[in-house]
Amino acid sequence: MRSQISTGPSRIRTRSALLLGGVVIALFAVACGGGSSSNTVPESSDPAVAHGQQITGESCGACHGTDFNGVSGLGPSFFDNAFIQSQSDADLVVFIKEGRPNNAPDNETGVAMPPFGGNPRLTDDDLSDIVAFLRTLQ
Numbered sequence: 569m570r571s572q573i574s575t576g577p578s579r580i581r582t583r584s585a586l587l588l589g590g591v592v593i594a595l596f597a598v599a600c601g602g603g604s605s606s607n608t609v610p611e612s613s614d615p616a617v618a619h620g621q622q623i624t625g626e627s628c629g630a631c632h633g634t635d636f637n638g639v640s641g642l643g644p645s646f647f648d649n650a651f652i653q654s655q656s657d658a659d660l661v662v663f664i665k666e667g668r669p670n671n672a673p674d675n676e677t678g679v680a681m682p683p684f685g686g687n688p689r690l691t692d693d694d695l696s697d698i699v700a701f702l703r704t705l706q
């Protein structure tokens with residue numbers, strides 16, 4: 569194709585259209601968190617789960633994502649989470665109450681998980697609803 573000397577305006581237009589398309593795709597990937605897969609919350613008719621989803625969004629969303637897919641450099645995703653799967657409901661309530669200091673041996677990010685996710689007003693009922701909600705994401 570190098571033998572073809574003429575690069576008419578239509579070719580240039582095609583090229584800039586391709587370039588623009590590439591930019592749009594790149595911006596889209598950035599907007600979607602670097603193209604990482606994004607899980608959606610399954611439907612549930614359980615009022616405990618619905619309440620759990622609401623307070624998890626409010627109290628935990630800043631670090632774990634308001635869509636619960638995690639925030640890069642902060643809290644990990646709640647979907648298909650091996651730690652959540654490895655804990656009993658009671659253990660998870662204790663974990664959320666205590667958090668995980670950034671110097672804990674099992675801390676993976678170097679960022680602390682604050683006790684109660686930083687919201688000490690959460691009651692035991694709230695925490696059990698949060699756990700019920702987290703279970704639906706596994």
Ligand code: HEC
Binds near residue numbers: 628651680
């Ligand atoms: C200020 C930020 C922040 C908030 C708010 C927060 N977390 Fe976290 N959370 C973290 C970080 C950071 C980690 C990962 C710690 C590590 O590196 O081991 C974490 C870890 C966790 C884990 C363990 C996951 C794993 O894969 O090890 C669970 C479960 C969890 N958080 C639940 C919650 C819940 C429930 C709330 C709300 C009540 C909450 N978090 C609020 C920052 C936060």
